Amino acid sequence: MDKLVLEGGERLSGIVKVSGAKNATLPILAAAILCENHPLVLHNVPHLRDVTTMLTLLSELGARTMLCDKHSLQVDARDLKQTVAPYALVKQMRASILVLGPLLTRFGEAKVSLPGGCLIGSRPVDQHLHALERMGAEFELNDGYIQGKVNGRLQGAVIDFDRVTVTGTENVMMAAVLAQGKTEIHHAACEPEIIDLANCLNAMGAKIQGAGMHTIVINGVKSLGPSDPYTIMGDRIEAGTYLAAAVINQGDITLKGIDPTVLHAVTAVLESMGAIITLNADGLRCQMEGRPKAVDITTDVYPGFPTDMQAQLMVLNAVAEGSAKIKETIFENRFMHAQELNRMGANISIDGNTAMIKGVEKLVGAPVMATDLRASACLVLAGLVAEGTTTIDRVYHLCRGYERIEEKLQSLGAKIGRLQDTFETVAS
Numbered sequence: 001m002d003k004l005v006l007e008g009g010e011r012l013s014g015i016v017k018v019s020g021a022k023n024a025t026l027p028i029l030a031a032a033i034l035c036e037n038h039p040l041v042l043h044n045v046p047h048l049r050d051v052t053t054m055l056t057l058l059s060e061l062g063a064r065t066m067l068c069d070k071h072s073l074q075v076d077a078r079d080l081k082q083t084v085a086p087y088a089l090v091k092q093m094r095a096s097i098l099v100l101g102p103l104l105t106r107f108g109e110a111k112v113s114l115p116g117g118c119l120i121g122s123r124p125v126d127q128h129l130h131a132l133e134r135m136g137a138e139f140e141l142n143d144g145y146i147q148g149k150v151n152g153r154l155q156g157a158v159i160d161f162d163r164v165t166v167t168g169t170e171n172v173m174m175a176a177v178l179a180q181g182k183t184e185i186h187h188a189a190c191e192p193e194i195i196d197l198a199n200c201l202n203a204m205g206a207k208i209q210g211a212g213m214h215t216i217v218i219n220g221v222k223s224l225g226p227s228d229p230y231t232i233m234g235d236r237i238e239a240g241t242y243l244a245a246a247v248i249n250q251g252d253i254t255l256k257g258i259d260p261t262v263l264h265a266v267t268a269v270l271e272s273m274g275a276i277i278t279l280n281a282d283g284l285r286c287q288m289e290g291r292p293k294a295v296d297i298t299t300d301v302y303p304g305f306p307t308d309m310q311a312q313l314m315v316l317n318a319v320a321e322g323s324a325k326i327k328e329t330i331f332e333n334r335f336m337h338a339q340e341l342n343r344m345g346a347n348i349s350i351d352g353n354t355a356m357i358k359g360v361e362k363l364v365g366a367p368v369m370a371t372d373l374r375a376s377a378c379l380v381l382a383g384l385v386a387e388g389t390t391t392i393d394r395v396y397h398l399c400r401g402y403e404r405i406e407e408k409l410q411s412l413g414a415k416i417g418r419l420q421d422t423f424e425t426v427a428s
């Protein structure tokens with residue numbers, strides 16, 4: 001199994017191109033199922049394991065995918081006939097549930113393996129199912145599969161989510177695009193990736209209003225039409241992770257390919273820690289001198305502080321001047337990186353959904369283990385600042401959400417490499 005090896009302490013500087021957003025690409029690929037009459041062409045598609053998993057799922061369903069160039073692809077779902085999303089793929093990526101709404105609305109049936117529990121909590125999909133039931137779907141649970149059926153076409157409905165859910169909002173929005181009549185989604189998630197999905201669908205003739213707000217209104221259409229190729233937004237979590245890398249190593253990094261407005265909650269915290277963040281002709285620049293100052297954080301739905309940046313901010317607080325509390329309100333059990341950071345000399349204790357972090361002057365390199373995608377990013381940041389060598393095991397998590405991370409960090413001056421079995425590729 002691959003490992004990452006880092007030698008800490010190098011000051012990072014330079015320019016990084018942010019890749020397309022994973023969490024926008026996945027629903028937009030699922031939305032290709034809605035295109036009965038034309039292929040969908042996408043630009044700025046990131047090379048990530050989760051994207052490959054979604055493409056494999058679409059291929060299993062009968063779609064044809066073709067790489068146009070390095071980051072552009074065409075998905076042709078005209079001949080798609082299968083409506084089963086198998087366990088083998090869903091267990092690799094919970095976001096596979098995103099095919100449920102599109103399959104149901106196009107074919108009137110879908111069978112999607114129930115995503116199991118995951119390391120960051122139980123993560124149920126009850127909100128997705130209740131909303132689709134209100135639109136006329138009926139579900140049964142058989143052999144670990146959600147089996148959905150619709151008598152005729154899905155009907156527009158008023159959906160009032162009990163809890164804000166990102167993929168739930170996306171699933172219902174996609175289902176409503178081809179439903180009969182008007183759907184109103186209340187307590188919708190407001191994440192920028194939802195706006196990106198709506199923009200892509202509207203470009204094909206969908207009638208979605210209010211994406212990015214708490215109420216989304218969708219007037220169903222009979223079919224979608226062809227559109228110009230759609231360019232996927234930049235990844236705000238990848239961007240935030242590189243900004244955190246600049247802060248932890250007192251660096252000077254400029255990010256290209258990201259809209260700074262979607263990063264506001266993150267940049268505000270980094271500025272409170274002492275970073276100077278400016279927008280210039282090259283992009284979004286982050287300069288840092290000295291140790292960060294400790295800052296309390298509470299994760300929240302957008303536009304609050306994203307849970308997907310919580311682990312990265314924990315490691316910044318771990319080496320900060322002072323003490324801070326981080327409260328995780330979105331997912332249960334999302335502090336597994338704390339133990340690994342403590343193995344590197346951090347002083348973090350956990351009480352329920354709150355982490356108490358006492359900043360230490362230095363971390364020391366150690367063998368550590370990645371437990372999930374963002375925990376892996378946090379350990380990379382720790383390895384960048386730690387004294388000596390850090391070896392991170394189970395880095396396959398990282399490949400789910402960070403495109404060419406070693407290459408990008410190397411270009412900024414980091415000493416990072418990959419150990420493949422016995423073959424060492426540490427950059428010097």
Ligand code: UD1
Pocket residue numbers: 022023026094095121122123124125126127128129163164165166167168189307308330331332
């Ligand atoms: C999405 C993102 C993920 C991010 C998360 C929160 C994608 C592909 N993934 O995940 O990176 O960390 O939003 O910003 O976009 N819940 C229920 N019932 C449901 C649905 C959700 O109880 O039917 C709960 C979840 O367990 C969790 C909370 O609601 O505690 C938020 O989950 P949700 O917004 O649905 O996360 P995802 O869409 O899975």
